[in-house]
Amino acid sequence: MNIAMFALRNAGRNKLRSAVTVGAMGLAGGIMILYGSLMDGVMTTMIRNVVDMEVGDIQIHRKGYRDDMDFYKSAPDTEGLARKLEAQGFYASPRLFGYGLSAAGSASSGVFLKGIDVGREKMVSKLHNHLLSGSWLDSRDMKGVVIGKKLARTLGVAVGGEIVVVSQAGDGSMANDLYIVRGVLKSVSESMDRSGVIMTDAAFRELMVFPEGAHEITLKRRDQSELLAVAAGRAVAVANGLEVKTWRELRPVIARVFDLWDVSMLFMLVITYSAITLVTFNASLMSVFERIPEFGMMKALGFTPGRVLQLVFAETLTLAVAACVVALAVGLPTAYYSQVYGIDLSHVWPGGSFGGVAFDPVWRSQITLKSTVTPLFFIFVVALLSALYPGVKAALINPVAAMRLR
C-alpha cells in the first residue's frame, strides 16, 4: 500500500474529526474566495471609474490649470498636439471644461460642462458604454447632451427632456442655450454624477465662445503593456512646456489604495487562517498521539522516519484537498451570485464616493484567478504548517517505547 492510500484510509478513521477539520478549512477558504472577489469588485470599480471613465492613462494641461481650473488657462493648438501624440503611440482626446447653471422647469443646479471630441473620446474612455438610459452623444447633434444621474434627478429630467444651460462665455457675455438630454450616465464620480453635463466640442465652443485650444488632453496608451512612466516620458517630449501627469499622480489616493491592495488582502488571509491553523494543528496532533503505538509498530517493521513524516503530511494534505473542494463549493457560487446580482446595501447606504470615485449601493464582486487561487494556496500552507510538529514527533518516535504504550 503506498503512502497516498495509507493517508486516505487514516483520514477516514475518525470521520467526525476529519469532517470538522475539512469544514473549518473549507469554510475559511470559501469565505476568503468570496471576500477576495468582493474586494476585487471594489478595485475593478475603482480602476474602471477612475482610469476608463475619467482620467485615462495620462493627462496634459497648461501649467497651473489644475490649481484653479481657470477657464482661460487653456492649452493652445491642442488639435496639432493631439495629432503629434497619436503619431507617438497614444490615443489622444482634447477636452473642454466650464462651469455654469442648468435649469429645467423650476429646478436648477450648478453644472460642470465638458466638451468632447466624440470620435476621439471613445478611444480614451469607456464612458459611452456607461449609460443608465438613452444614448451617447452624436457629433452631428449640437443640441444633445449626456448628464449625470444625480443631476437628472435634481432637475427632474429624463432622456428626451429639455434643459437650459447658462454660463459666462469666454468673451464675458452670458452663454445660454437649450439642450436635449440624449443620455443619463451611470454612477461615475461624485462631481460627474451631481453636476456633469457632457456635450460635443463644437457645441461647447459655440456656447462658451471658445474658438480654439482645450483645457485638457487625455491620453491612453495604444500598447497597454507599456510602462506608464515610459509612456509619460514620451508624452512630455511632445507636449513641450505643458504639464504631463499620469493617472497615478492625478489620483494619488486611489493609486495608493491600489498599491496596498495585495498587502491588505494578505493581511486578511493571515488573520483568518491563523485561527484555522490552530484547529488543523490540533486535529493533526490528536491524530498522531492516538496512534503512537501504531507508529512504533510501523517503524519496527521498517518504516523510516522520513516515510512516517511523509505519511503524516499526506494525511493532512488529503484533508487540505477535501477542504479546497469545500472552499470552491462554498466560495464560487456565493461569489458568482454577488457578481451577477450584487449585494444591495441601499437600505443602509445610499451610495457615495471615496476619493472622488463613485460607488453604487449595490456591491458586486469580481471573480478573478487571484481571488480564487490565493485562498486555496493558503489552505495548503496551513495544512503543511499544522502537520509539521506532529509529523516530526511521529517520525522521531522510539518504536519499543511506543509499542509499550499499547
Added chain:
Amino acid sequence: MNAISTAIALLLLTAFTAGPGLAAEKPDGTARAKEILNKVDDMWRGKSSRAILTMKVQTANYTRAMSLEGWSKGKGMSLVRVTYPLKEKGTATLKTGPVIYTYLPKTDKTIRLTSGMMSGSWMGSHLTNDDLVKESRLTEDFTAVVTFEGQRDGAYAMDFSLTPKPDSAVVWGKITMTLHVEGNDYLPVTEVFYDEELKPARTIVFMDIKTFAGRRLPAVMKVTPADKPGEFTELVYQSLDFEIPLDDSFFSISQLRRD
C-alpha cells in the same frame, strides 16, 4: 450703508434702508458715523426709481460694454434689462428679496439662481450676484467709526472704518470709506473692501458728481479688484429718476419677458 451698497443700489436700483445696526448704539463717535452714513444712504434712497446706465468691463481676457435700464421699488424689488449689445438685448435680472431670477431671451427661459451661483460674476462684471442680494444686509453687520475728518487735498473729507460685528456672518474683514462734504451733501469718493486677513480685496472709486432728479450723486462708479491688476468694471449713469409710479406686479417673473 456703505458705498458698495450705494453702487449696487444704483446698479439694481435697490432702494434699501440703512439698517439701524450700522453703528453701535453707543453714545460715542459711532452714533455720529451712523447719522452721516444714513444721510448718504438717503441720497440714493427713494420709494421707487428708474435709471439708464452703461457698464464697461475690462478684464485680462475681454473688454465689453453694455447698456442697461433698471427700475426699483421699495427695499427689495429691482429689475435690470440689457438694451445693448444686440446679442444680449432683453436679458433681464429680477431681484425680489433674497432671490434673483434671470430671463434669457435666446432660450425664452427664466431661471432662478442657486446658492452656488451667487458668488459668480454678474453679467461678466466684477460684481457678484451675491453683491446684489447681500448688500442691504451688510449695513446691519458692521460697526462704523469716523477715523479722519478735515481738509485734505482741497476738500473737506471724512474717513470711515467699518468692522464686522462679532456675531455677523460677512465675507469682509473690514471696509473703509471716504466721503467729501460739500455743503449739505455727503458724497462718496472711495470705498475699499478688505478680506478676512485684512488685505485689500477690491476698491470702488466714485467720480463725476452730477445732479439727478435734484440730488447730487456720483455718475461714475469704478470697481477694481485688488488681485487682478488692470481689470475694472465701470458704471456710468445717464439718467436717474426717483419716486416714479410702479406697481409691485412690475417686478414679477412674467414682467421679465416683456421686451
